[in-house]
Amino acid sequence: MTARLETMPTDWQRALAIVAHPDDLEYGTAAAIAGWTDERREISYLLVTRGEAGIDTLDPARAAKVREREQRASAAVVGVTSVEFLDHQDGVIQYGPALRRDLAAAIRRHRPELVLTINHHDTWGGTFWNTPDHRAVGRAVLDAAADAGNRWIFPELGDRGLSPWNGVRWVAVSGSPHPTHAVEVSGGIERAVLSLLEHRTYIEALTDEDPESYCRAFIDQVTSTAADRFGGRPAVSFELFPR
Numbered sequence: 073m074t075a076r077l078e079t080m081p082t083d084w085q086r087a088l089a090i091v092a093h094p095d096d097l098e099y100g101t102a103a104a105i106a107g108w109t110d111e112r113r114e115i116s117y118l119l120v121t122r123g124e125a126g127i128d129t130l131d132p133a134r135a136a137k138v139r140e141r142e143q144r145a146s147a148a149v150v151g152v153t154s155v156e157f158l159d160h161q162d163g164v165i166q167y168g169p170a171l172r173r174d175l176a177a178a179i180r181r182h183r184p185e186l187v188l189t190i191n192h193h194d195t196w197g198g199t200f201w202n203t204p205d206h207r208a209v210g211r212a213v214l215d216a217a218a219d220a221g222n223r224w225i226f227p228e229l230g231d232r233g234l235s236p237w238n239g240v241r242w243v244a245v246s247g248s249p250h251p252t253h254a255v256e257v258s259g260g261i262e263r264a265v266l267s268l269l270e271h272r273t274y275i276e277a278l279t280d281e282d283p284e285s286y287c288r289a290f291i292d293q294v295t296s297t298a299a300d301r302f303g304g305r306p307a308v309s310f311e312l313f314p315r
């Protein structure tokens with residue numbers, strides 16, 4: 073359980089991060105992304121929903137607009153300007169061919185070597201039950217990395233001019249209870265905190281804590297947990313699936 077985490081691969085240039093909701097990447101992954109954009113790697117975000125069901129006090133139509141705006145701002149903090157949204161419905165994303173096709177299409181358009189997503193397992197750390205959206209999207213991302221390279225699985229994508237892309241070399245899952253790899257994030261922690269803080273409307277509805285203290289405590293906890301298995305260096309961990 074406490075084996076040392078391997079270092080994340082560095083021989084790649086393009087990554088596509090695919091998650092269910094605005095804020096999913098900001099609870100840790102963005103610290104790694106900040107470092108990668110510093111190295112002039114190209115990172116794009118794909119959000120499967122606009123997180124419209126995420127704020128109890130805001131109706132979904134208004135929440136969708138607010139959360140899209142906050143997501144674009146949080147991406148910009150870590151150097152990401154390519155942010156796209158699919159229109160699946162927040163809370164009831166369905167795992168299946170339609171979702172796999174949408175994700176395969178995005179992978180073909182972006183042609184990433186590394187695909188990022190968040191925890192698709194049943195629980196967070198074996199303790200807290202994960203959401204159905206995270207499980208559905210994470211599993212579909214792992215499947216779509218292969219689907220994107222097979223011209224016969226979704227032939228209609230080829231008809232739309234999206235050629236197969238079989239160049240995904242890894243899918244990296246952050247927040248996994250079974251991490252295998254990590255990346256050192258000392259230089260990205262401050263921006264990760266500010267990036268999470270951009271989801272201010274969401275966070276203010278979520279907690280009575282001071283938003284900045286809440287964000288800082290969360291990012292510190294994530295990066296120090298990974299540090300315990302990465303030579304004491306602040307890090308973000310991933311479960312890496314090579315292809």
Ligand SMILES: [Zn+2]
Binds near residue numbers: 095
């Ligand atoms: Zn989420």
